[in-house]
Amino acid sequence: MKSARAFLACLLAIGVITPASGSQASTAAERSYDAFCQKKDEIERRRAFNAMTREQTMDIARLQIERWRDANRQRLTPEQLGLLEEFIKDGVPGRFLTPAPDGTKATLAALEERLERAFSREDLEVMDEWPYGPCVMKPAVKAPRAATLEAEAQAAFAAYAAGEDLAVERWVGRVNFSTLQRLEDIAARPAPWNRTRAAFLLEIAAAAPTYARGRFLAAGRSMVMARPVPLGQDPVEDRFEVLWHQAALGLLQPGSEVALQQEYLAAVVPRFEEAGRRGVTLETRLPLARASLDAILCCWTPVMGALVREIPRAMRGAATLESALSLFERAAAAPALRAEALIRGAVLLYDAGRYEDALAWFDRVPPYDDPGLTYAHHLTRGRALDLLNRPAAEAAAAYVTAVEGGPIDQRAGIGLASALLRSGRPEEAAVAAAHARRMPDRATNALSQLQRADFRFVPEWLREIRRLRR
């Protein structure tokens, strides 16, 4: 407990926090923006964003850039300020109005190129990652609240160390954006290895909004990797470390935090490779995480109307479709990863328009038991069969399995209804169509489970980490 207090004393030597001010009158756009920024999970944000009208999304996107500009005005050059004005005027409508006004695409591309030249990668990320990245709150009156935050954090840590599993989640759930920023600064300071501390940092990251997880995870990773006993000598600590890294990557994956994933894997993979050279083989999901990241880097494209972030060209590096496929093949060599690696590779091939190859990869998938994969696997297979003009009955069979695997997503049901009709089974088609129509509104997009990757395992891994934390 003493060391924990020392850790917290170090952790919580904080400065001044900035509570959000409610004293100033807000515009409708500001209220929408602030309400939107209260959403911590990316999925929640996506839903909230999709529920807005185009004009609303455009207004709050514009507000984000304006606030960021105002917050950084002191350090921006006149050229940068001018570019931002252009971006606010032309770029934002180009991005958020669909279909874009005539000629906007070319204007936007040229503007983005100039922005890439004029701003640092970090600056661009703030602009590009929004609405999943950090929001910029209105400048507020600063008030010294160090003691309060310290006391709160101490209480949360003490409760967590004493075995209260949800203490961190409850605490972080109440913390406002400004406080979280302060906490990030504190967490970034180096601290000695201790499983409870490492777990505490992971819990903070898990409870924080997607965009705010990076620094907590980086700090925790450094602590975990600095543990004095090398990999291969203490099975419990090895297991803890593997779970920690996997959970950390899982927390970064739903938001496609590409740079953070890159950085994370670059730091961790050599450590496990070095252990491998010493004959220490640990079963991890890192090979799959590498392949999935490469797939994003090589082939992630923005979808019209759907809000996905673009990957800045500079970050794509040497990743290609073939390099990603090669990494999936390598991951598939591990029996525990084989099914998922082949499914992800097949979906990548499907997205690239290589439907025959996608089917060949699907054919190699061994039996598996992972509901998170079943839907995407069979929906994509059904579509590939349809696109190759294979008999509709084959596609229908694939869609049936997808419907069973993703009972709250509509697309497999639509595909099934169409395939059954084309197979000369109109009565069954009508039943499938009726079922699809009656699926609940606002149902989960089951295909997005594939994009969320290892995020689906994080709760389970966190439970095990909690057991191992003491």
Add this chain to the structure above:
Amino acid sequence: MNAVAIVPILLSACLAGALSAQSVYRAQTDAVVITAAVTDGRRPVTGLTAADFEVRDNGVVQEIADFSRETLPVDLTLTIDLSGSMKPADRAVIERAIARIGAALEPRDRAGISTFGQRIVERTALQHPPIRADVTGVGQGGSAVLDALLLSLVTPPVSDRRQLVIFMTDGADTGSYFDSRLVVETAKYASARTSVLLVPNRASSRTLGVLQAVASITGGEMTELKKKDELGPSFLKALEDVRESYVIRYSPSGVQQPGWHELAVSLKSKSYRVRARQGYWR
């Protein structure tokens, strides 16, 4: 009995009972049933006889075995775009239009209402009037026009009712999963006539092409509204159009090969406009 249906050798007694004595048709082989709308450009043309029509199946002239202007009940499916591109102010217009078409339905007709944005939601299952117009949630999210169109093409295969799908959209598709080729292909198997009402917006030419193709294949038509206030009258026109259609039955002769059969329905001497589905699969 809208559009084309492949009628089995023995129609059920129930089905036969539902048809008027004149119109009951018992084929010795599978029969093809076509619903043909004839207009003078604006209004339906009535009073035509079988002798006025010519039907070609894969280019081969067919003998019309049964012909009528049946007063069969209508199964109407309204599929309405409520995506973010539709303004909240449109809601009242849509509700008024639904109320108008609801009032025009006969007691034995049935109607169902689905709406869509990114997802398709059944608001009212197929039921006899009165129908309720619940279009809450207007103006939300993206729009999966092709997905909604694909789903609306799949209707229960009924032989004793005319089927009409009215598909209202602004054509601005921002998130469909399915592709246009699949939608057009599926339309060839659809039993309902699809009438597309396009409200003013900026639809992509690709989506417009699919909407037009589906309307043509199924014997419906696409109407571009100049103002949203035209929605109610357009709903009624589509309903009247299907009620006033002629029902033509024939047993295919000289065209037994399986696959897509191209249909051409025309008038032998009169210069009216004839609209019927473009073909069928067998």
